[in-house]
Amino acid sequence: MLLNKQRIEERNGKHLAAHQRSFEYTASGINNTASILQKLLDFQVAIPSWALGTGGTRFGRFSGAGEPGNLEQKIEDIGLLHALNQSSGAISLHIPWDIPSDATAIKALAAKHNLKFDAVNSNTFQDQQVQTHSYKFGSLQHVDKAVRRQAIDHNIEVINQGVALGSKSLTVWLADGSCFPGQLNFRTAWQNTYESLQEIYAALPADWKVFVEYKAYEPNFYSTTVGDWGQSLLYTSKLGPKAYTLVDLGHHLPNANIEQIVSLLMMEDKLAGFHFNDSKYGDDDLTVGSINPYQLFLIFNELVEGMDAKAMNHATDLAWMIDASHNVKDPLEDLLQSIEAIMIAYAQALIVDTKALKEAQAVNDVVKAQEILQAAYRTDVRPLVAEARLRAGGALQPVQLFRDLKVREQLIKERGQTTVATGL
Ligand code: PSV
Ligand code: MN
DSSP states (O other): OOOOHHHHHHHHGGGHHHHHHHHHHHHHTOSOHHHHHHHHHHOOOEEEGGGSSBOEETTEEOOOSSOOOSHHHHHHHHHHHHHHHSOOOEEEEETTTTOOSSHHHHHHHHHHTTOEEEEEEOOOSSOOTTOSSOOTTOSTTOSSHHHHHHHHHHHHHHHHHHHHHTOOEEEEEOOOEESSTTSSOHHHHHHHHHHHHHHHHHTSOTTOEEEEEOOSSSSOSSEETTOSHHHHHHHHHHHOTTEEEEEEGGGSOTTOOHHHHHHHHHHTTOEEEEEEOBOSSSSOOBOTTSSOHHHHHHHHHHHHHHHHHTTOOTTTSSEEEEOOOBSSSOHHHHHHHHHHHHHHHHHHHHTSOHHHHHHHHHTTOHHHHHHHHHHHHTSOOHHHHHHHHHHHTOOSSHHHHHHHTTHHHHHHHHHOSOOOOSOO
């Protein structure tokens, strides 16, 4: 199914007058509207190939209907999202859930939908049918060299797949760790993992990066070998300049100060980018901004301040991606909501009066500092985000248009009721 700009433009018509009124009002209170709009237009968030179907937990999965049954259909889904919001111009593949059988054809299909290939992700946390050794007791950390070899080779294979598609980075997330005290030797597990990562690092093409993603717990519940940002930073610092630490918002212990982590990783030039999601308890993988939008804003505030301090390009110098599991919502509607939440937080961060904030910090004016941040956070920037979408040819109201055009109903007609997408 294709949504062309003309069809979207026609539908925008009936909301245009109301939008223009609210946009003018919001813009009148902001100094640099033109530059903010350009930044919003440039900002693209990659969609993971594994999040286009209904997700599940270990207790069950309640599949939706009309889910994409293959990689081509997943690309088509992201094409729909991008047509609606003009901010989802990239796809991140998980191998072997989504191995392209014909890289040239897949690349051409993605280009037809104006999509690029973001980071490729390896998977050594599940056993595949054709695999010789099991990852039950870890992969890159494993006590058996043959298992480590298999996991290293898989990562190199994923790099090769990514090269064929035009990706420029590999994300490694390891489930490695232990469930019980005494199960493994922490130092040996760390050392094995480091040596394995060194081999993967050595296989990176010159213009590639490797992202080491950390996670506090699950599936291992006693220790995780890349358990937090400190451990990831230790690996990436030792590996070299092509290695970076990837922050997945759901991978922290409760109440962690993620914005501070982000700020320090950027200070050290070691922040890879993000897997966006939201959570109340742990790795809940909920819609971005659905539980704690203020935290998301504070993270973007650090990002914008940190990127500007280093004259970085907001759109291209870090990797922006969603990593969520849509268990009770239509995945496409959920992704549209997530992108909207990201754009809102980004726009709010862009209107922070950074000069005044620095002045307040310099004289320890705590009250003023809070006033400045919350003035930005409490500004309704939705008309700015909508205006950027409108200028790019997207929908003024993406979720509403998705429903009005009966996109899911159409996909069910095309794909049937019972298709199940690959992923967790
Ligand atoms: C692990 O929880 C994770 O965040 C990693 O990024 C994986 O690649 C992804 O989720 C798998 O769903
Ligand atoms: Mn993740």
